[in-house]
Amino acid sequence: MNRGTGGGFVAAGFSLLFFAFLFGPLIIMVITAFNSSSFPRITPWECFTTDWFGVLFGDNRLMGGLLNSLVIAVGVVAIAVPIGLAGALALSELGPKLRATLYTVLITPILIPGVVLGISTIVFWGALGRSVGAGYGSFFFNGMFLTLAGQVTFISAYAMLVFMARLQRFDPLLTEAALDLGATPGQAFRKILLPFLGPAIGSAAFLTFLASFENYNTTVFTILSDSTFTTALASKVRLGTDPSLSALAVIIIGITLIGAIVHEAHARRQEALRTGTAPRSRVYGNPVLKTLVHPLTVFILLAGAAGLAAYLGSQHDASACKAGILEEKRARQQQLLDEQRKRIEEQRKQAAPTAPSAAPGKASPSPFGGAFNPGSLAPNAAPAPAAEPPKSNSPFGGAFNPGELKPE
């Protein structure tokens, strides 16, 4: 679409809306992380603060969960990637009929809801544990082990899909050629197939790591009394949220951005090297720029910038501003109190001249017992707390009295 067809304005507006829709929540989340208000919000803006990062790192449950998540994710990568590779290799060796059957079997865990997998994992390992007479202290009832087991069941299928896609492009003749040239089957696997699968191993490890780290549905069951990062987060949100979660979002967004930029630098460099345009390119032909856009340089620069921001943030002291805000609030409260007192005072003054005329009213008492007297709303005239219900008139004969359950 271009200006000539009159689409320019619409297209620009649409793009704007689209990006606002995509990034709006993220931007707002990032801003709330730096507002000192104890509820995540932008307005009213109180103070610029980095304290929520401190609150985040001070949250033992969340940090413990993060450690658990990392341990489980590393374990899942270590187990799911070899299993996925084995499954993909098995599928590539089979005849078409058997392959279709086995493929369905291996892919089923992805299709089963995570909740079901979670519950069945506990039930299965629990039953197994009981059948061998293991106690509750054994690994059959250990949340970390169960989570590992539960996640591996379906995450290996993801890894398998990655490997299958790569294996489809592998020419089996290469293995035969290696054998013919004197390689043992083991050597052919290590020197020919494994290097070919290298990129797939990388992406499978990355994918399985993320899938494990962000999993909630299965983990929430299998982790039992422990907690991972996701379950800790979920319970924190349930109890009420504060901007430390926004601070977490800032960190995650930062890591993602650095990763994406470094990856892009790497991809562009590879492309330039592969097409052989590097020496003629303006960027890659220049020795200074070439070093500057090398993925490692880019990573070091970005990590340095992030580190600097973190350091500066940690030095920032918002207490003066916060004290100011607190003072402001106190003053405002004071002001409100004063206003109220003044209002009451005025009402009293207005009431005083009319008192004589009200006296007859008192002599002949109002049917409401003077409840609508302005003076009765004064703070010192608060009504007495509701009387306790009489004990004897319960239809249940006082059976629900708390005292009834006491041993006599």
Next chain:
Amino acid sequence: MTSKDIVLDHVSIRFGHYTAVDNAHLKIKGGEFFSFLGPSGCGKTTLLRCISGFNDPTEGRVLIGTQDMKGIGPNKRPTALIFQNLALFPLMSVAENIAFPLEVRGVGKKDRLKRADELLEMIALPGVGGKKVHELSGGQRQRVAIARALAVEPDILLLDEPLSALDLKLRHHMRTELRAIQQRVGLTFIYITHDQGEALTMSDRVAVMNKGVIEQVDPPETIYNRPKTSFVASFVGETNAIEGKVASQTEGVVALDTQIGRLTGRAAGGRSYKSGDQCYLFIRPEQLKLSENQENTVSAQWIKEEFEGNSRQMFLDAKGVDLRLSRVNSGQSPEDLSGRSVSLGFAADQAIVLPHGDLAGA
């Protein structure tokens, strides 16, 4: 260098009910350039894979030297196979590819790269060792594949249609090159092809295969001039096949009653035919002449003519029998015969009479 003989001792290879190779029995001498020639699906690749150890014979034995190869895997045989698509390792450099057979045998890095350089020298590609495989041209890859196969000095080099992916010019060049390499290193080359040109130009001997059966094993000239079966006659080179019944045979000359009259040809390989036998008479297009002063004459209708550079191919119809006549291009335009009826002739000793059998492409 003396290479070992290869003996195929009544080898049959079956997949289920399908017989890929049926009772192949021959001996390939050490140092020979031996070709298996046949249409695709004739079992020649299966036979090659059997020699290199990827298939086991269902019946019979494969012997290299005097050793029975049964149960010996491809990595333990003194053979090296060059695949149709070459199967160079894409992630390795040219030198690493060539050094791979040494690497898996535990030769040190320095020694094997030195050997790779020597081999690159031999295939006239010095200095490309550091390149990736995809940076080479088709012909260069071809030579790298040969160098890789020769790295550990196998006794036998097996080549599975390695030239089929190259363009015509390069293919012709590589034919000469392959033959030169073979004579230089003195190895046994077993070459698989469906291209008779390749088989005839390079080989010491050719085995022609059809439907899993080896029909004839002979030097190229014999294959071309004295085919033993109607399949060999029709597959190797262009030919005209005329079906008929034997009328009589006097010494080596057979008279055949065909759709286009009585024709005479020589009986192949000193065969004797009974009168009434179903036979084919084969006559090469270049042996057909546009003249009547011959032992056999045929009249035919001109259909079309094709110019092929060095020759002209004339397609004719003689009472329902398709005939093809080839004339050498003399540089002058010949008489225009378009749409006319012409008389053809051929000498009886140029025509071959063979028993009825499969024809190539039929």
